[in-house]
Amino acid sequence: MSIVERAADMLGPTPEPQRKSSAAGEEANTTEPGLIERAVSNDSQRSDFPKDKHLAAAGHSEYRPAPATGRVSPTLNVDLDKLRRQNMITPDSQRTPIAENFRRIKRPILANVADPNAGPGTNLVMITSSLPGEGKTFCAINLAISIAMEMDHTVLLVDADVARPSVTSALGIKVESERGLMDVLLDRRIDLADILCKTDIGKLSVLPAGTPHTRATEVLASETMRVLLQEMAERYRDRIIIFDSPPLLATSEACVLARHMGQILVVVEAEKTMETALKDALSRIEPRNVMGVLLNKGAAPGSGHYGYGYGYGYGA
Numbered sequence: 001m002s003i004v005e006r007a008a009d010m011l012g013p014t015p016e017p018q019r020k021s022s023a024a025g026e027e028a029n030t031t032e033p034g035l036i037e038r039a040v041s042n043d044s045q046r047s048d049f050p051k052d053k054h055l056a057a058a059g060h061s062e063y064r065p066a067p068a069t070g071r072v073s074p075t076l077n078v079d080l081d082k083l084r085r086q087n088m089i090t091p092d093s094q095r096t097p098i099a100e101n102f103r104r105i106k107r108p109i110l111a112n113v114a115d116p117n118a119g120p121g122t123n124l125v126m127i128t129s130s131l132p133g134e135g136k137t138f139c140a141i142n143l144a145i146s147i148a149m150e151m152d153h154t155v156l157l158v159d160a161d162v163a164r165p166s167v168t169s170a171l172g173i174k175v176e177s178e179r180g181l182m183d184v185l186l187d188r189r190i191d192l193a194d195i196l197c198k199t200d201i202g203k204l205s206v207l208p209a210g211t212p213h214t215r216a217t218e219v220l221a222s223e224t225m226r227v228l229l230q231e232m233a234e235r236y237r238d239r240i241i242i243f244d245s246p247p248l249l250a251t252s253e254a255c256v257l258a259r260h261m262g263q264i265l266v267v268v269e270a271e272k273t274m275e276t277a278l279k280d281a282l283s284r285i286e287p288r289n290v291m292g293v294l295l296n297k298g299a300a301p302g303s304g305h306y307g308y309g310y311g312y313g314y315g316a
Contacts, residue, residue: 074198075198075199075200076173076174076175076197076198076199076200076206077173077199077200078171078172078173078199078200078201078204079171079172079173080092081172082170082171082172083141083145083170083171083172086138086170088138088141088142088145088170089102089142089145089146090145091145091148091149091201098142099146102142102143102146103146105143105146105265105292105294106143106146106147106150108291108292109125109143109147109240109263109265109291110147110150110153110240112262112263112291113153113238113240118262120230120233120234120262121229121230121233121260121261121262122233122262122263123233123238123239123240123241123262124229124232124233124241124243124260124261124262124263125143125240125241125242125243125261125262125263125264125265126160126242126243126245126257126258126261126263126264126265127139127140127143127242127243127244127245127265127267128245128246128247128248128254128258128264128265128266128267128281129247129248129266129267129268129269129273129281130247130248130249130266130268130273130277130278130280130281131247131249131250131273131277132164132247132250133269134247134267134268134269134272134273134296135267135269135296135297136244136245136247136267137161137166137167137170137244138170138296139265139267139294139296140157140167140242140243140244141157141167141170141171141244143242143265144157144204144240144242145201145204147240147242148201148202148203148204149203150203152238153203153238153239153240154203154204154205154238154239154240155203155204155205155239155240155241155242156196156205156206156207156232156239156240156241156242157204157205157206157207157242157244158181158206158207158241158242158243158244159180159181159206159207159208159209159244160181160209160220160243160244160245160246160253160257161209161244161245161246162181162182162209162210162212162213162216162220162246162253163212163216163246163251163253164246165180165208165209166244167206167208167209167244168197168206168208171199171206173197173199173206175197175208177194177195178208178210178211179194179195179208179210179211180195180207180208180209180210180211181207181208181209181210182209182210182211182212182213182216182219183195183210183211184210184228185219185220185222185224185225185228186213186219195207195208195210216251216253217251217252217253217256220253220256220257221256225260226260229260233262243257243261245257245258247281248266248281248284248285249277249280249281249284255284255285258284258285258286258289259286261289262289263289263291264285264289264290264291265290265291265292265293265294266278266281266282266290266292266293266294267293267294267296268293268294268295268296269296269297270295270296270297270298271297272297278293
């Protein structure tokens with residue numbers, strides 16, 4: 001029995017699409033532009049976070065829009081040659097095995113997002129692994145680019161591995177500021193529009209990890225983070241938000257982040273990831289949100305060499 005088949009036994013049957021409800025979401029003023037809407041619109045309206053930036057200690061996490069600034073985020077060029085050297089998908093990719101694999105991987109994810117019975121949060125997709133080096137960032141970037149090539153979806157790729165960020169480096173994009181997710185959560189004066197990176201892959205934007213913080217786990221577990229994710233999930237149901245998460249066994253941030261996610265994919269490396277490590281990792285997150293296990297660096301049948309493939313870890 002392969003590690004993916006054993007993972008299927010651990011996870012149980014295929015999870016049903018989630019039907020979540022949010023009292024805060026029901027009470028929200030739907031006529032007010034959302035956080036992401038303000039960030040990516042031509043008006044680039046500001047969005048300020050709580051006055052209490054000490055992890056929402058008082059339990060209040062309202063944000064209040066500030067006057068529009070008129071700023072427009074610059075478009076950053078993705079280094080396509082660098083992507084090719086890393087064996088990643090590019091917008092002009094031919095029908096390579098990797099491109100085909102990620103076309104197959106994204107279909108159930110998009111189907112869950114499109115399900116009219118699914119509640120808010122299904123479009124929040126977390127890519128993680130048990131331990132570092134198993135290929136989670138590779139899979140997150142490839143999945144993001146593959147979905148960005150769809151006609152009806154846009155993608156926001158969030159570098160949530162705040163301890164070891166690597167998304168912007170892997171994409172070869174040069175950002176003017178080191179600010180990102182952590183800075184938005186900690187400082188309400190920061191305008192998300194100023195740090196959201198638009199790329200020349202038309203439907204792909206990137207949110208960098210931001211400044212490292214010793215209390216990253218508490219920041220990600222804060223009420224401010226919950227409100228931010230709720231806003232991301234509910235305002236744009238056609239926007240897929242992919243989180244490149246830290247490994248589950250390396251830091252506590254991943255387990256905290258997983259609580260807010262609608263879909264989780266766990267990457268395992270062929271002939272390297274131990275069954276005990278995978279079992280331990282899966283025990284730390286809610287199994288109902290785990291949509292599959294991606295088998296990375298598996299040998300292509302009859303090829304005699306290693307490449308990148310996938311396998312879903314839930315039962316038929």
